[in-house]
Amino acid sequence: MSRRPAPPRRAGRPLRARDKYLPPLISITSVLVAVFLIRTVVVRAEQWPRIKAQFFSLEAIIEVFPDVLGGFAINMTVWAISLVVIAIWALVLAVFRSLTGPWLAPLRVFSIVYIDLLRGLPSLLLVLLFGFGIPALQIPGLPRSSLFWGATAMVMSYSAYAAEVYRSGIDAVHDGQRAAAKALGLSQWQTLWHAILPQAIRNVIPSLLNLAVALQKDVALLSVLGVRDAVREAQIYTARTFNYSSLIAAAALFLAATIPMARLTDYITKRDRERRLQRTA
Amino acid sequence: MHRIEIEHLTKHYGEKLVLDDVNLALANHEVVCLIGASGSGKSTLLRCINDLVEFDAGTVRIDGVSIHDPQFARSELYKRVGIVFQAYNLFPHMTVLDNITLAPRRVHRTPRVEHEAYAHELLSLFGLDGYARSYPEQLSGGQQQRVAIIRAMANRPDVLMLDEVTAALDPELIGGVLAVIKDLRKQGMTMLIVTHEMSFARDVADRVCFLDGGRILEEAPPETLFSKPEHQRTRQFLQRIIEAGRL
Numbered sequence: 001m002s003r004r005p006a007p008p009r010r011a012g013r014p015l016r017a018r019d020k021y022l023p024p025l026i027s028i029t030s031v032l033v034a035v036f037l038i039r040t041v042v043v044r045a046e047q048w049p050r051i052k053a054q055f056f057s058l059e060a061i062i063e064v065f066p067d068v069l070g071g072f073a074i075n076m077t078v079w080a081i082s083l084v085v086i087a088i089w090a091l092v093l094a095v096f097r098s099l100t101g102p103w104l105a106p107l108r109v110f111s112i113v114y115i116d117l118l119r120g121l122p123s124l125l126l127v128l129l130f131g132f133g134i135p136a137l138q139i140p141g142l143p144r145s146s147l148f149w150g151a152t153a154m155v156m157s158y159s160a161y162a163a164e165v166y167r168s169g170i171d172a173v174h175d176g177q178r179a180a181a182k183a184l185g186l187s188q189w190q191t192l193w194h195a196i197l198p199q200a201i202r203n204v205i206p207s208l209l210n211l212a213v214a215l216q217k218d219v220a221l222l223s224v225l226g227v228r229d230a231v232r233e234a235q236i237y238t239a240r241t242f243n244y245s246s247l248i249a250a251a252a253l254f255l256a257a258t259i260p261m262a263r264l265t266d267y268i269t270k271r272d273r274e275r276r277l278q279r280t281a
Numbered sequence: 282m283h284r285i286e287i288e289h290l291t292k293h294y295g296e297k298l299v300l301d302d303v304n305l306a307l308a309n310h311e312v313v314c315l316i317g318a319s320g321s322g323k324s325t326l327l328r329c330i331n332d333l334v335e336f337d338a339g340t341v342r343i344d345g346v347s348i349h350d351p352q353f354a355r356s357e358l359y360k361r362v363g364i365v366f367q368a369y370n371l372f373p374h375m376t377v378l379d380n381i382t383l384a385p386r387r388v389h390r391t392p393r394v395e396h397e398a399y400a401h402e403l404l405s406l407f408g409l410d411g412y413a414r415s416y417p418e419q420l421s422g423g424q425q426q427r428v429a430i431i432r433a434m435a436n437r438p439d440v441l442m443l444d445e446v447t448a449a450l451d452p453e454l455i456g457g458v459l460a461v462i463k464d465l466r467k468q469g470m471t472m473l474i475v476t477h478e479m480s481f482a483r484d485v486a487d488r489v490c491f492l493d494g495g496r497i498l499e500e501a502p503p504e505t506l507f508s509k510p511e512h513q514r515t516r517q518f519l520q521r522i523i524e525a526g527r528l
Contacts, residue, residue, distance in 0.1 A: 179333055180370035184384040184436065185359030194383060198374045 053243075060245035064237045068246060071233035072253045075219045078151050078229075082219070083212055085155050090162030091201075095192060097163070098170050111163070118160035124221055126153040131225035146225040154222070158215055162208060169204035170196060206269035213261045217254055230254070282345050284309050284440055284471050285330060285362075290339035292325060292495075299325050300336065301495035307440070310469045314482040314503075317492035318518060323475040326492070327442045330473070331362045343440070356388050363433030367445040369425045371417040371432070377404070378413040381432045389436070396435065403431040407461050423454030427461055434465075441465065443474045447481075459485075479522055483507055491515045 042048060096104075096111035118126075131150035134142065143149070173196050181191035223232040230250040237246035285307040292300040299322045307313055315323045328334040330341050332348055332355075341348045348358055371380050378400055385396035404413060407427045417425050426446055433441060443462065447455045459481050465472065466485055476482050482489055483503040491499040491506065491514075499506060499515050510516050 174370075176366060176368050176370040177372065179328075180366065180372070183331060183333060183359060183364045184432070185356040185388040186384065187355075190387055194387060195372055199372075202374070 055244050055248050057243055057245040060237075060241065060243045061249045064234065064246040065249055067233040067237065068230050068249045068253065071228050072230035072250070074147075074227065074229045075222075075254075076257065078147070078154075078222065079216050079219045082151055082155050082158070082215060086158050086162050086211075086215075087208070089155065090159040091166055091197075093159060093163035094166035094170060095197075097167055098192070100188070115160045115163055118157050119164070121157070123154065123157045123218060124224065126157050127221050127224060129153065130156075131222070147222065147227045150222040150225045150227065151219075154215070154219065158211060158218075162211055165204050165207045165211065166200065168207075169200035172203055173199045206265060206272055209261075209265040209268060213258055213265060216258050216261060220254070283307060283342075284311070284344060285473070286340075286342040286345075287326075287330070288340050288342075290326070290329060290336055290341065292322075292329060292334070292336040294325075299495050300329065303339070303495070303497055305490065305497060305500075307471055307473060309439075310471055311487050312466050312470075312472045312474065312485055314486040314489045315473070315475045315492055316477070316479065316482060316489060316518075321492040322495040323492050324444050327364060327444050327473065327475060330442065331364055332358060333364070359384075360389065360436045361438055362440045362442065363436055363438035364442045364444065365426070365429045365433050365446050367448050369417070369422075369429040369449075371425055371429055373417050375416075376413065377409070377415050377417065377420070377428050380417070380428060381435045383432075384436050399437075400431070400435055403434055406464075407431060408457065421454060422450045423457045426450060426458050430458070430461055430465075440471045440473065443472065443476070445475050445477065447476070447478060477522075479507065479519075491518065493518070 045051075093111045093114060096107040097115070099108055127150045130153035131146040134149045135144040135146055138144065177195050177199065178191060181195040186194065220229060220231045223229050223235070226232065228236075230253055231247075234246035234250040238244055283306040285305070287303055287305040290300050290303040291298075299320075301322075303322070303326060305313070305326075315326065317323055325334060329336045330348070343353070343358065343361055346353055371377075372383070375383065378397070381400040381403070382393075382396050385391045385399075386393070401413065404410060407430070409424060409427055409431070412420060412424065412428075417428065420428065426449075430441075430443075430446070446462075447458050450458065455478070459478065462472070462474070462481075463485055474482070474485070486503050488500060489503045489506045490497045491510075491512070493514050499510060499512050501511075506515070507519065510519060
């Protein structure tokens with residue numbers, strides 16, 4: 001079933017090495033030629049030496065790299081912890097929203113209001129509001145770290161999106177599954193927990209991973225709070241030296257994290273689609 | 282006393298009347314088949330009996346007690362009355378064994394040794410030895426439907442309701458499922474069966490009810506209903522079935 005059909009062969013002859021290796025070889029060569037041409041044009045431009053010194057100075061990058069890398073570690077730590085919290089909190093919100101029964105209306109309304117509000121506000125506004133506002137209150141017993149409250153703002157904002165993703169997954173589970181669980185005597189909670197959620201979560205993993213990639217770069221918003229993350233460290237260097245290569249260094253680090261993550265998402269999405277196709281076949 | 286008694290059952294979906302003053306009683310060990318065109322209310326009737334859909338008026342009693350009586354804990358109702366659906370509705374993320382033992386594990390909390398032994402017993406009885414660890418998608422439609430029947434049986438219900446359980450199956454797979462149902466009949470299972478398989482209804486039913494427009498128009502032993510139907514509507518329906526080659 002899953003095996004691909006053999007490539008068509010020319011009448012009677014075995015597939016020749018030329019037919020097999022030539023197309024990819026041409027692709028690679030043409031890309032290399034194009035890159036070389038663009039590079040030549042760019043490097044020959046009158047302004048290139050200035051651009052290079054401002055943005056791509058190797059000395060500057062080497063000098064600033066340890067600081068930026070240290071800041072980037074903060075970005076990735078905040079990202080990893082936030083992911084876990086978002087995954088759980090958004091699921092709770094989605095479950096609240098899917099509950100039925102008059103006594104559970106407060107939970108349902110809470111979830112709807114929460115999602116409407118938090119999806120409607122810019123993340124930057126929330127980060128500023130929480131990161132500067134709450135520590136300024138100096139309430140005893142509450143953490144005063146801007147980093148903590150800024151990360152909380154990110155978590156709250158992203159949870160609203162993730163909750164909607166979960167909800168779409170819950171809605172996509174066929175009604176027959178609910179009927180079957182109910183007919184076996186399972187309660188509403190048991191039906192959700194044993195029958196609906198395992199299927200719903202599996203359905204939305206690709207979409208959740210997309211959100212995870214988006215969050216991976218949005219954690220840089222915390223730099224506005226003065227948190228010394230990768231972007232902040234780069235800015236500090238820029239302010240001191242008027243050289244922007246530090247931002248390029250930070251950019252390279254973000255790409256090194258987000259591109260593999262995006263590829264992983266693509267791969268999982270593709271595998272998931274194949275699994276579905278196989279099931280319906 | 283009757284296992285199931287339905288009196289004056291009425292149900293609307295929005296404006297549309299789907300069940301119109303339905304009265305029906307099932308004795309213990311009795312097998313009743315419901316026949317009728319699509320949309321005549323057969324499936325809704327089954328779903329009213331185990332509270333999967335709410336009805337507007339009338340009563341449903343199991344062993345003399347209304348299903349809305351407070352003494353009828355919800356899980357008790359579902360334990361007494363099992364249902365099998367046309368689309369099997371097995372849980373795709375669970376193995377066959379986990380599907381079957383879900384309710385005994387989570388609702389009735391019977392000892393694991395006991396319900397697993399019973400599950401394996403039913404699996405081998407229904408020709409599904411060795412499939413306990415498989416996932417539903419690895420099974421044929423006929424095998425999945427047999428698993429769904431076993432899942433309903435695992436609660437040891439007093440009544441089993443079957444909602445067009447062969448309608449989604451390829452013709453060559455129907456026989457295996459019908460054989461299982463005939464087997465259950467021999468064991469004395471009380472059953473309420475919605476079916477389009479008229480020859481099967483003739484073999485297995487003690488009584489056949491013809492539903493039309495939400496009413497039970499005619500109710501008789503199969504020999505009578507299939508050979509000498511009283512109503513014009515019943516004759517028309519049977520005629521169409523014969524033309525379609527299903528009788």
